[in-house]
Amino acid sequence: MTKTRVLTGITTTGTPHLGNYVGAIRPAIAASQDPNVQSYYFLADFHALIKCQDPKRVQESRREIAATWLALGLDTDNAIFYRQSDIPEIPELTWMLSCVCAKGLMNRAHAYKAAVAENEEAGNQDPDKGITMGLFGYPVLMAADILMFNANKVPVGRDQIQHIEMARDMAGRFNHLFKNNFFTLPEAVVDDKVAVLNGLDGRKMSKSYNNTIPLFVAEKKLLKLVRKIKTNSLEPGEPKDPDTCTLFQIYSAFASAEEAEAMRQEYANGIGWGDAKNRLFEYLNEQLREPRERYQALMEDPGHIESVLMKGAERARAEAAPTMDRLRQAVGLGRFV
Template sequence: MHTRVLTGITTTGTPHLGNYVGAIRPAILASKDPQVDAFYFMADYHALIKSDDAARVEASRLQITATWLAGGLDPNTATFYRQSDIPEVPELMWLLTCVTAKGLLNRAHAYKAAVDRNLEIHEDPDAGVTAGLYMYPVLMAADILAFNANKVPVGRDQIQHIEMARDIAQRFNHTYGREFFVMPEAHIEEQVATLPGLDGRKMSKSYDNTIPLFEGGAKALRETIMKIVTDSRAPGEPKDTDDAALFTIFKAFATPAETVAFADALRGGIGWGEAKQVLFERLESEIAPMRERYDALMARPDDMEDILHTGAAKARAIAAPLLETLREAVGLRSYRPQAKAEPVAAVIATKAKPPRFASFRDDDGRFRFRLFAADGEELLLSEPFADPKAAGALRQRLSTMGGGAAVIESLDDHVVMRVDGEIVARGARYPDDVARAAAVMRLRDALADLAAAQDA
């Protein structure tokens, strides 16, 4: 049985070591497990709660995308997307909002902290508190429940949000009388759940104590590590590893043997400057190869856009049917009578039909063919050929090439297929990038089915 794992990072800044260790790395490792169905996303709606700097949010979306991919996330096995490309998420948020108790939101840590800060300075309790901040837990619940995720990797400070998502899901299930949602569970990697920053507090952009992951290269990484706050113990004096942020960061990247050796060195009196150099060298050995991939990705933003659109199409293929079911459940039903369900045998027979070609002759005497999916959707219309043998040869080539080898790309508002650099066929027009990405996925699947039929 597959376990669906979902996590995201808010796009308000440049990825740092804490993001990588606390969320990105464990998520990527989980995605390599064949029993895991991985969903990872850029939480750019959440970013709007924390930042009104449009340029910052835009840059962060790109940087975080490149970071996940450079870290080893395979978009062919994981579902990788932007939150804002999934309209079902905000729609689900509203449905959940309508069953969420205000008292539950009053207890959210972020909201309570904002209120407490205002009271300390004798301000109105809700001064500067937006509805977005207050509703943050419901949006996070929608992120999770839209895909019925089983596990959500989070830091300890986010456990409450998972508990609230469970409460909200249970309330919705109870109110509308069905188990629409599974109960998500928080997943924490104990040793690296929260990475300390330069000042020993949790590494966070809000504390301005982060260590960069890729930005600025090796030079910036080393310079920042040298700023980690340590105590006043001189070289030769034993160092306490329990409260040393430097040691905690090292342990998050090192093997058990390396960790023991470093702890022994600290207790043996190694100087803090030398210890920081050891930390830098250990981090750089892991980060340098990823940084090279990151720089290459940042130079090709169009490629990343295609990956995200494909991921959004995969995600919406799951979220959209669930939202249709939820609309029915809450009474937002169509006035048209429901169509009678097809017999199971007929459905199975329909699904068993392979993709097919249909050849025809244009009014001008030239020859073309169409490629239809198993359900009858037209996927491709070939360019016209004066020679029917040329059209037939192309048909045969498409029948055997498979989905992975096909060169398919977006052109204006439709998709095209190229063979030997030339456009040989075109798809229908689509309203947006995500719809085109979904069309590309269906086309690749159809070509893979054709090739498999040839091999059978």
Template sequence: MKKQVLTGIKPTGRVHLGNYIGAIKPALDLAQNEYSETAYFVADYHGLTQIHSCEEMKELSYCIAATWLALGLDHEKAIFYRQSDVPEIFELSWILSCFAPKGLMNRAHAYKSIVESNQQIGKDLDTGVNMGLFTYPILMAADILLFQTDLVPVGKDQVQHVEIARDIAGNFNKQYGEVFHIPDYVIQEESAVLPGLDGRKMSKSYQNTIPIFEEPKKLQKLINKIKTDSSLPKEPKDPNSSIIFSLYKEFATSVQIEDLKEKFHSGIGWGEAKKELFHVMNAYLEEPREKYYELMSSPKLLDEILEQGALKARAKTIPFLEEVKQTIGIHRSSRI
């Protein structure tokens, strides 16, 4: 029996290497597995918690769609859709909210982070918190559970969202029986927390990201900013503690990885190591980058692909939502 895989990315900024290595790459790898059914989505309503500009929302949503396609997503084989085109997600979100304890939402990382920050600077604890942000994990649970998802590829910082979906599904199932699948997450352990330019977790909030389709000259400049230690050229270096090596092995062949590892042990200079990283990254991303910009110049094509995907998505979500509604004693009249 095939397992359902689902993952999405919200349009709140340019897609960066952390997005690619934490979610996109493992999701696309699972698509090659003959035992998997795959669904990918542009999480535009999730983005609404932060993006309140019409034009920015449109542009960033197209960016996410073009990124998936440029990196190899086959929209003919997978279900590829825009979250806002599948209204069943939002109906299920309300149902799930009635099984989601407030205490569980209080513990969600994004909300806790803002509360703790406000506390430190003496502001009201909920300053800057909208209800979309507070209930964000419930909407994500709806994304996951509506597709009866088995596996969710995520970065380590997103694991909690899958765990919350599991908790909410468990609460529902305890009351009504085994209606929802209990999902599991998939992490690339070696890249669980990808370091950014400054050594902290790569995140748009830290402004330490490397956009995946940055043009070559800017890409090289960003790579040159990567934080390194004070070891001198010709001094042996530990590849396992190097941001440069962590990024390098995501784009290089096994032969290239072993070669650079040997150079680290022999005392490669940091400048030379950064050049090596730029060459493998640029070579790997050159073709996808070109395809990305072609797609971004064709928004009508992106709309067509996403709309076709929404039809396939709704073929799954409509009947399952009806099953959920009948389970709780609410169902649509056949006369409507």
């Protein structure tokens, strides 16, 4: 039976936090263990250069993210885990797709339109001020990531659906121009049941808001951050609404259904905010203790991380290289003999 191909990219511009784990890492690792699925997970470090020109931050983020996924149990014998920048066929395919992609399609990309709108609101005479070709054309790079491995499904948030549709457009155009089904048309997979955690200030946990709790922060720092989580002014003994509380939201994302229900009763009984924060810290700290230790060991052994990623790159290139040979031949760039 042919396995379903599922591909996920992780942008390497920040330190993984609790929201990343609950919303993306945990479900992805679970899905990678499905014997009917061939999973591709890659560090999207070319994409990172669009947003970040701090080489130390990009380099450190790549190591942190790789160590995080490995510490949390990613099975690299099953899943193919690699760095985007280790696959030279990706930028080559990006150029081929650029040559069949209509500029008008890129003009409609959400990120580009938002950047233009910001310039217009600021009164800039040049609507493209500060916009790089990386930002403008990154949907083509994303299409190359997906189409290189003929992914059937790509788990994304709703804001990324447009990019999967663009990848389908480029794949269909290429197939039509060169008269063969070179590329599978990928499907976006949006799981509305995936949890979205709030951060310290009650907004969505995001490095853009500087309100995150890093996944493997040291124990003392974890306690300090949990104590900073915003709550209301209700006193101990007064019933509290768990459904509007960031503390309860984070707790229930990690706890079992029975544990969450017991905590819900504590809220009805009027648990004090100090006690609620201590309970959350103790629960998180216990849940994360073992993976944190594995993470720290991996961070101290970059050679091991490197070897895992290079093995993943070898497996990825074993597919990408013959694919590009076929595509070069199709567009007229094949060897003469």
